[in-house]
Amino acid sequence: MAQGVNDAVPTQTLDPVQTEAADRISMATQWQLMWWRFKKHRVAGASGIILLGFYLIVIFAEFFAYANPLESEAQRSLLPPQPIHWFDQGQFSPHVFALSGRRDPQTFKRVYEVDPNVKIPVRFFTEGFEYKLLGLIPANRHVIGVDPPYRAEDTIFVFGTDLNGRDLWSRLSYATRISLTIGLVGVALSLFLGILLGGVSGLYGGVIDTIIQRVIEILRSIPTIPLWMGLAAAMPREWPITRIYFFITIIISLIGWTVMARVIRGRFLSLREEDFVTAAELAGASQLRIIFRHMVPSFLSHIIAATTLAIPAMIIAETSLSFLGLGLRPPAMSWGVLLQQAQNIQAVAISPWLLIPAFPVIIAVLAFNFLGDGLRDAADPYG
Amino acid sequence: MANQERPILSVKNLKTYFHQDEGTVRAVDGASFDLLPGKTLGIVGESGCGKSVTARSILRIVDRPGRIEAGEIILRRQLANGQAEEIDLTQLNENSREIRSIRGDEIALIFQEPMTSFSAFHTIGNQMIEAIRLHRDASKKEARAHALEMLRLVGIPNPERRIDEYSFQLSGGLRQRVMIALALSSDPDILIADEPTTALDVTTQAQVLDLMRHLQQERNLSIILITHNMGVIAEMTDDVVVMYLGRVVETGPVEAIFHSPKHPYTQALLRSIPNILAEPRTKLATISGSIPHPYNRPRGCPFYPRCPEFMPGVCDTYEPQLQSLAVTDQRVSCFLYHQPLPDQTTEQQDHRG
């Protein structure tokens, strides 16, 4: 019978492989690890690039639009999309066909015919309507256009025109700017509220935590869209667009913050118990230092992922409200406003291109979701 | 009986590998041992040495991406006509009826985590009755009666009430007993116990081990006991298998292992047990170095980087094989006792394996 009662073999922990690769891993910073994992996620990477493209349009919306989005012209109303033809008898020469319109004698509707004999060349980086680049620098160059005496507004209709004869592509370009920035602003507000309330809740616990938790639960049990509709409908019609924009973002983020707050509270709660926090406390670090130097860095990546995942909800919220006519209104342009004209089935049946603004919504939401997923996976380098 | 000397389970050169993107983990790399009927075989080694994977390989429940690459697992059964039949478990399909009828019925497995070994959403009775009816024709009533009997057998007080309870309503020790009851409800010939007492406190541990010994005597049960606790080995087992990095480095009767360990690893294990009679302030002996990374195993003998008897040129080139010693019943895998054969370098073994 052996002596020695209890445990025995000391269990050895596994050392990292003593090769270069292992060294790299053990010396990498948190952000490097995150980036390496993120790179593996090809879909997320592709989504990131797509979103960069979107935000490029956001910044240079006027440049990407070739027709003045505010200019209405009844004669051009509801034109179907006219493709740009890239080759003319084998040679690279982009052009569009001229449209000649006449009134159908029987239906009295305006009918447009494509005249393939008149080819209007399309140029790149030409001059068009005037605008201010980045709001400051006067400019008039656009991505494509036509030479005088033709005007882009009368000739190029890549996505067709809407009820008021305004080019859809150009309007879409402007609308992208509004829709995507509202998303960001709304999320920023939600994030702020979420960090504030979630942080307080998670750090201090006790009664404050219980109260905030109950509030969150209550808010999340009330159906949001009717509430939004109520709040949005209460905004006076006369308000300037910017003020409406501002209030819409507030309304949207008022409900969105609950999700953020929960995530952040959860993180703080679990981190509070971590040994490294106790170690910092024992070493004499102040509360603030512990929070910002020790706790926040360990969940910052999760916050970034959660924020990215929250943006689509904002975009959909604004699009929904504007679609109903309760959010932004013309002459403002957002994806939802553009979709207002697609509200009734008859209009859509005759002019299905009015549904085109739905696609950037879907693509943007998908892209943010993939990106957010990729970030979230990458944010757990050890998990 | 003539069968007493023939092992009821024979593992021969078992190799179970996990093929992953980053590399191949050789969880079990050539393990061989025998289990004699009515006896207890202990498998001991550090975490990660392949003990659990061996147990799972026997029952063919290795998780993907693990696969049995080579070797044999021979189960020996008594047929109705008195003849003996041998069947190689590695040849059976993982989800086949044959292996499923062996699982639970001829070979049973109990785990170290009684807390999580039961479904929290089904009563104990439900799980026991299901197991019983799986392997024999019995009505629900009959199965329930049998289950109650088993619970009584393992010493559960008030079994009529307990059988309808959920696992989280029982204490750890009771849960482990229920595990044993479940495992034995189909009257298996072999019981594999994977760290059955690690999660229990010392008193409960003693009770459970007592129970196992008692049941073994009653039913002529053959037990494979997997643990890293040398004390349990000393108390419970008849024969011992020492594993390191997926290989068996030494086997033998328990007295021989404890009183004259041959392999340097076994010696180091025994040395590291704290001795109550030692001088105060004696430093605890440890085994120097640490287990190498699974993707980065050394050439030759797996233990050589930590071996105090390391012989350069030999131990780091050739792979030792398990060989019997002349005098005792022990088998050792070490060049202290055998000469390496020229065709036994690591590279050649890899190609062969």
Added chain:
Amino acid sequence: MLAYIVRRFFVAILTVVAAAILSFIVMQLPPGDFVTSYTALLQAQGTVLTAEDQEAIRIQYGLDRPLYIQFFRWVEQMTKGNFGISFEYNRPVTEVIGDRLMLTMVVSVAAIIFIWIVALPIGIYSAVRQYSIGDYIFTFIGFLGVAIPNFMLALIMLYVGFKYFGAQQIGGLFSLEYQIEPWSWAKVWDLIKHLPLPAFILGMAGTAELIRIMRANLLDEVRKPYVVTARARGLAETRVILKYPVRAALNPFASTVGYLFPFIVSGSIIVSLVLSLPTVGPLLFKALIAQDLFLAGTILLMLAVLTVIGTFVSDLILMWIDPRIRFGVEGER
């Protein structure tokens, strides 16, 4: 277990109170009050109210009192069954709402049932056959489901229905013959036949999310020891998966579905607008535009109350199927 029920009930009550306050605030937000709208209504009918008349009515209805008193009066009236008058329709609010509230709930519940029926098996399949083609297809559809807002899906389906089937209106809740008929079993059956499409449109996003959740949870559970022991006992693989880890993964699944209920009710508002369903959505919309205070406020409050009830019921069901809560073991998981 009792403590759990009491707690949930308490929260439910608080939520109803909060909803009442919020609805009241929304009612009060537009400029003017009941009398202003009433005056405008009478004016359209040709009657003119003098300033004194208006003041008299204000006093009569207690509109000169501070807001919180008005709030309590409103609540008091509601407990007596008086929900106010709709200006637009010049009838009591309850009459105007009629069946619509109930139909809203019917459609919402139908969407929940849809989610259960579709997401559960697909989620299980995706987990068990991870990385198979089926898994990828479902994951992709799932992503689409999340990305396409429900009203957009409704629009697209409307378009497809019109273009290829010549349908003027798809998705309505009743066939033409039954629309104004009083209730009968035949009408109920007609309703059920019409439910799948709105249920699909409403439930699509939720289904996508739940497939992911079921897949993730099941993948987690399948690695756990109790599954290995089940396999070690000799159970067939199908039974091992379906009986044990699925049962464990069912809990987070069920609780997430319950959590979705407010979103579904919420979504039904917009979808019903697009599809012109006879539910509360179009009514609320018009009421808000027309500043029909009592109608809008009542609808808002009722929606919240019904949602709270639905969530509470779902909590009860969850509690009932989880033995850990039933036997009061907290912190076990």
